[in-house]
Amino acid sequence: MAMGSGVSGGGRPVLVVGAGFSGLSAAHFLTRAGFDVEIREAAARPGGMIGTLETPYGPVETAANGLLNSALVEDTFAALGVRTRPAPTGSARARFVFRGGRPRRWPLSFAESFMALGSLARCALVERSLAPRAGETVREWGTRALSASAARYSIETALQGVYAGDPERMSASLVLGPLFRPEGESSSPVRRPRFRGTVSPLGGMGRLIDGFKESLANRGARLELLSPVGAEDLRASRRPVVLAAGVAGARAILDGLDRERADALGRVETLPLVSVGAHFPEGSSPWRGFGCLFPPYEADALGVLWNEPVGGIGPSAGAVPESPLEAASGPLSETWILGGALFRATAGRSATELADHEILDLVRRERRRVTGVDHEPLHARVSRWPCALPHFTVEMEKAASLFRPNRGNLYLLGNYTGGIGLARILEQAASLPAEIARTGVWP
Ligand SMILES: Cc1cc2nc3c(=O)[nH]c(=O)nc-3n(C[C@H](O)[C@H](O)[C@H](O)COP(=O)(O)OP(=O)(O)OC[C@H]3O[C@@H](n4cnc5c(N)ncnc54)[C@H](O)[C@@H]3O)c2cc1C
Structure with missing residues (x-):
């Protein structure tokens, strides 16, 4: 459902719980459709995991760096x-994918590529479908469709870079199923974007959060910070409620309101992630590009994003380049992501439980493997997210049907209801006004 869809909220009230990307985008579409929106957020600032930190070398992100356009x-x-x-x-x-001691654009050997093609062709011809089966793990799907080693260095690595999950437990139909939806059933917008790939706000993701905040205020939506919502607050609610409080937050609230959906959410594991936004000396890496992923079981980091250099120290520090050419020099800005299901815990601790110096040691070690030389970061900011992402496991596949369709005036929205990426959350948020206008209950 796109903006300007003709839904009329008629000034009817809706409460949004949580002012992360999910809650803000839900509030955005609801106010534009004419609903009277109140947003309540437990923390002191909106944005949830998303935020941009200013450093002497330029901005670094606390979580997402961009959205799929x-x-x-x-x-x-x-x-x-x-x-x-x-x-x-x-x-x-x-x-790039890190294999055999260095980043590679094409991580498969000639024999693996050949076997993968043969396997794909056999699957398509003999089994007549590449679509994941119910209960099939990513490992099982990859072995069936591509062969084990080709799958490990291609699909498993790519999926681990996005979902941070364990290929032996991740549900192939949850994470790959949307790719196999027949035309027409797809929830993707029909219109094509100006370009394919990742898009980031000029100045960082924080600008997007500020944009939501300003636009919501201009349209009369109320944002209450430091205002946590509990089941008790909602029991007597006389308006539809969008629960955009993440897996753990939604589970805590539903516990007192909707036992079945609370139990379903109880079956969703959450994965801890650490994001390190760091700057390294100019020329300290020979690699340029979007970034590099590490295959499952082979590294402490999940991957690194190579951001555009930001123009050096001095008056222009922090200025975001207007064009890639302008960004040709300066300290190297990198985002390292650690954690997830396969993190090799140090003394039983997850990535978010490590001290800053332990995390930076891991980053330095992984970076040395990629660049071949050791460099201390000029600066680094560590962000910890103990419940960052849902683990899209086969157990979650069984529970997922309970998250949607919505019921009882409680509308669930988050990275567990339809996909981790912000673009998927935005799509779901855009469809909420029509859904709430159709099924919401007001006295
Ligand atoms: C390191 C990292 C990198 C990522 N990179 C990308 C990327 O590049 N691209 C991409 O598309 N996605 C990325 N993601 C995923 C994306 O950032 C998340 O899926 C998204 O931000 C989730 O937003 P959310 O609003 O659902 O949850 P959250 O950001 O967790 O927000 C939930 C909000 O609800 C509030 N809340 C909780 N309980 C209550 C309560 N009882 N009452 C009131 N408020 C409450 C919380 O305080 C919080 O503000 C990344 C995630 C991480 C962790």
């Missing part, structure tokens, strides 16, 4: 007046 993403940025960074072109788009 779509026509809806472009419309939303335009509606919020948020400018985007220039789309990366040429080698700046290159993605």
